[in-house]
Amino acid sequence: MSELLNTEAQKAEQEKxxxxxxxxxxxxxxxxxFLFCIPDSINPTASVYEMYFHATVVKNMGYEVFIMVEKSxxxxxxxxxxxLTAFKHVSMADPKLMVGPEDIMVIPDIYSNVMEQxxxxxxxxxxxxxxxxxxxxxxxxxxxxxxxxxxxIITTSETLKEWVETFQGKGKFNIKAYNVGIPSYFQRSSIPxxxxxxxxxxxxxxxxxxxxxxxxxxxxxxxxxxxxxxxKSKPPQQMRRVDYAKRLQxxxxxxWVDRISSFGTFPLECMKSGVIxxxxxxxxxxxxxxxxxxxxxxxVVKIAEGAGxxxxxxxxxxxxxxxxxxxxxxxAISPELYTSMEKLAEKYTQENSEKxxxxxxxxxxxxxxxxxxxxxxxPVQPEVKxxxxxxx
Amino acid sequence: xxxxxxxxLHEYNDKISSLLDKAxxxxxxxxxxxxxxxxxxxxxxxxxxxxxxLQQGLLRKYQxxxxxxxxxxEGKTDYQSQVNLAVDSITTDYFSVLEFDDEYGTTxxxxxxxxxxxxxxxxxxxxxxxEVNELNQGIKLTNETVWAQQFVGENGExxxxxxxxxxxxxxxxLSGAVIKKSEFINIGRYKSNIKLTFMYEFLLRALNNAxxxxxxxxxxxxxxxxxxxxxxxxxxxxxxxxxxKFWFDTASKEANFITDREIxxxxxxxxxxxx
Numbered sequence: 222m223s224e225l226l227n228t229e230a231q232k233a234e235q236e237k238x239x240x241x242x243x244x245x246x247x248x249x250x251x252x253x254x255f256l257f258c259i260p261d262s263i264n265p266t267a268s269v270y271e272m273y274f275h276a277t278v279v280k281n282m283g284y285e286v287f288i289m290v291e292k293s294x295x296x297x298x299x300x301x302x303x304x305l306t307a308f309k310h311v312s313m314a315d316p317k318l319m320v321g322p323e324d325i326m327v328i329p330d331i332y333s334n335v336m337e338q339x340x341x342x343x344x345x346x347x348x349x350x351x352x353x354x355x356x357x358x359x360x361x362x363x364x365x366x367x368x369x370x371x372x373x374i375i376t377t378s379e380t381l382k383e384w385v386e387t388f389q390g391k392g393k394f395n396i397k398a399y400n401v402g403i404p405s406y407f408q409r410s411s412i413p414x415x416x417x418x419x420x421x422x423x424x425x426x427x428x429x430x431x432x433x434x435x436x437x438x439x440x441x442x443x444x445x446x447x448x449x450x451x452x453k454s455k456p457p458q459q460m461r462r463v464d465y466a467k468r469l470q471x472x473x474x475x476x477w478v479d480r481i482s483s484f485g486t487f488p489l490e491c492m493k494s495g496v497i498x499x500x501x502x503x504x505x506x507x508x509x510x511x512x513x514x515x516x517x518x519x520x521v522v523k524i525a526e527g528a529g530x531x532x533x534x535x536x537x538x539x540x541x542x543x544x545x546x547x548x549x550x551x552x553a554i555s556p557e558l559y560t561s562m563e564k565l566a567e568k569y570t571q572e573n574s575e576k577x578x579x580x581x582x583x584x585x586x587x588x589x590x591x592x593x594x595x596x597x598x599x600p601v602q603p604e605v606k607x608x609x610x611x612x613x
Numbered sequence: 614x615x616x617x618x619x620x621x622l623h624e625y626n627d628k629i630s631s632l633l634d635k636a637x638x639x640x641x642x643x644x645x646x647x648x649x650x651x652x653x654x655x656x657x658x659x660x661x662x663x664x665x666x667l668q669q670g671l672l673r674k675y676q677x678x679x680x681x682x683x684x685x686x687e688g689k690t691d692y693q694s695q696v697n698l699a700v701d702s703i704t705t706d707y708f709s710v711l712e713f714d715d716e717y718g719t720t721x722x723x724x725x726x727x728x729x730x731x732x733x734x735x736x737x738x739x740x741x742x743x744e745v746n747e748l749n750q751g752i753k754l755t756n757e758t759v760w761a762q763q764f765v766g767e768n769g770e771x772x773x774x775x776x777x778x779x780x781x782x783x784x785x786x787l788s789g790a791v792i793k794k795s796e797f798i799n800i801g802r803y804k805s806n807i808k809l810t811f812m813y814e815f816l817l818r819a820l821n822n823a824x825x826x827x828x829x830x831x832x833x834x835x836x837x838x839x840x841x842x843x844x845x846x847x848x849x850x851x852x853x854x855x856x857x858k859f860w861f862d863t864a865s866k867e868a869n870f871i872t873d874r875e876i877x878x879x880x881x882x883x884x885x886x887x888x
Contacts, residue, residue: 413727413830
C-alpha cells in the first residue's frame with residue numbers, strides 16, 4: 222500500500238516538474254504571454270496611453286501580448302497611434318483564454334477588483350501604479366495590493382515608489398520605477414506661437430471658474446482665447462494625441478489644474494513643446510519640477526528653473542496667466558526659459574522609457590525563470606560527516 | 614532685413630522735430646537683428662528747408678549707423694499719396710509705415726522679419742499697437758480683436774481678418790503694418806480720394822482681392838492717438854457724424870474698385886439735408 226502511495230506521489234511530483242519545465246521552456250523560447258488589463262476610457266488619458274506603450278515594449282521584446290478589456294464591445298482608442306494599439310483585444314470574461322505560470326498579467330491601479338478576481342490564477346501578476354487616487358479609491362480600508370497576492374509593482378516615478386513605502390511599508394513590494402516617455406512629436410515649432418492658452422484639467426467647473434476669474438481681473442484681455450484642446454467639429458471631439466501635440470505647440474502657454482494627479486504628463490508635454498506650463502501643484506508634487514540644492518539638513522528644495530509657473534493657490538493662477546500673457550505680448554519672455562524647459566524634460570523620451578521598461582519586464586521574466594529553476598532543483602540531501610549532520 | 618520703414622512728413626515744426634527724432638531712434642534701437650532697416654522719409658516740397666536741416670542733424674548724430682533716404686514730394690502731400698510715392702523707391706519685398714509721432718517697439722523688426730518668413734502667404738501684417746495720449750499714457754490696444762474667437766466667427770481663423778468681421782467692426786489701423794509691396798501695388802495702393810476711412814477701405818479692398826491679413830500678436834508699435842492738429846484729431850473735432858458715416862459707406866463701396874475714383878460728394882450734401 223505504501224509503495225503504491227509513494228509511486229503516486231512520485232508521479233504527481235514528476236507531472237509537476239514536467240509542467241514547470243514546460244513553463245520554463247515557454248519563457249525561454251518567448252512563448253509566454255503578457256496580458257495587459259486596460260480600462261474603458263472615453264476621454265484620452267495619459268494612463269491608458271502608457272499601458273498601450275508598455276504593451277508595445279513587451280511586443281518589441283518578442284512576446285505575445287493580449288489586451289484584456291472589460292466589455293466585448295470595447296472600442297480601441299483612436300486618439301492613440303495605430304501602431305501602439307495593434308493587439309488582440311480580449312474580453313476578460315472570455316473563457317477561451319488560458320493562462321499558465323509562465324504568463325504575466327499587468328493590472329492597473331484602477332482595477333483592484335481584477336486583482337482580487339485573478340488571485341488564484343497561476344500567472345504572475347504585476348500592479349501598475351500611475352495614480353495614487355485610483356489605487357486608494359479602489360481599495361477597502363485596511364487592505365493593499367498584497368491582500369490580492371500582488372508582490373510586484375511598476376510605477377511612474379520614484380516619488381510614487383516612496384509614497385508606497387511610506388504608507389504601505391518598506392520592502393513589502395518589489396517596486397520598479399521608470400520615467401514616462403513623451404513622444405517625440407511633442408516638440409517646439411518654428412512657427413511663432415499664438416496668444417492662445419491651452420487649458421487642461423480634471424474638473425470642468427474649476428476650469429470655467431478660472432477663465433472667468435481671468436477675464437474679471439484683466440478685462441483688457443477679453444479677446445484672449447482659452448483652448449480646451451478639442452477638435453473644431455460639432456460636437457467637439459477629443460483629438461488624436463499627435464494632433465493634440467500640434468495644437469499645443471502653437472499656443473504660447475497652457476494651464477493645468479489636476480489636484481489628484483500623481484505624475485503630471487501634461488506639463489512635460491508643454492515643456493517639450495516650448496509652451497509655458499502654468500500649473501496648480503497637485504497633492505503629489507511632480508518630482509521633475511523639484512530641484513534639490515545642498516545635502517543633509519541643509520538641503521533646499523525649490524521649483525526648478527524651466528519648470529514653468531507653479532502655485533499652491535488656485536487663485537494665483539489668473540494672475541500668473543496675466544503675467545505670462547503680458548510678457549508674451551511685450552516679447553519679453555527670455556529665450557533661456559525655453560532652453561531650460563527643454564533641458565528639464567529631455568530625459569523623458571520614449572526611447573529612455575522603452576529601455577527602462579524592457580529592463581523591468583526582463584527582470585520580471587528573470588525572476589520567474591529563477592523561481593522555476595529553483596523548483597526543478599533536486600531537494601538538498603543532508604550531508605553526513607562522521608557523526609555530525611550538516612544541513613545547508 | 615526685408616522690410617523698409619517709410620515715414621511720411623508733410624509739415625514741420627519743433628514739436629514734430631522732437632517726435633520725429635524719437636520715431637527714427639526707435640528704428641535705430643532695434644534689438645537682435647543683423648541689419649537695421651532702411652528708412653525712407655517722404656517729405657512735402659514745402660518743408661524742404663527744414664528737411665535739409667534735419668538731414669544734417671541726423672548725419673551728425675548717427676553718422677553711418679543710419680541708412681536713410683529722403684524723397685521730395687512735389688505732388689499731393691496727403692498721407693496716402695506720400696506712402697504711394699515712397700513705395701516705388703523701396704527695394705525690399707515689404708514695407709512698414711512709421712508715422713512721425715509714433716514709435717516701434719525694440720523687437721518690432723525682429724518679430725516682423727520672423728513673421729514674414731514664417732507666413733510668406735500673408736500680404737498684410739497688422740501690428741498689435743498700444744495707443745497712447747500725449748502724456749504717453751496707454752489708452753487702449755488696437756488690432757487685437759482678430760485674436761478673439763467670437764470676433765472671427767466659428768468659420769474664421771484666429772489672427773486673420775475676414776471681410777464679415779471687418780464689416781461689423783471697423784477700428785483697425787495700418788500704422789506700423791508690414792505690407793507686401795507687390796500686393797500693395799497690385800490691388801491699387803492707398804486711395805487719396807478717400808479721407809477718414811482710407812485704411813478701412815484698403816483693408817476691405819485687400820480682403821475683396823483675396824489678400825491675407827493677419828495681426829502680429831506682439832505689442833510692437835506705439836501710436837500717439839491724440840496729438841493736437843493731427844489728421845485724425847482734425848477729423849474727430851471737425852467732422853460731423855453724417856460725414857463720418859458717409860466715409861464709411863464710401864469705403865465699403867469703393868473697396869470694390871482698384872482705381873482711386875473721384876468721390877461724389879453730392880451724396881454727402883443730400884444726406885445732411887435729409888437728416
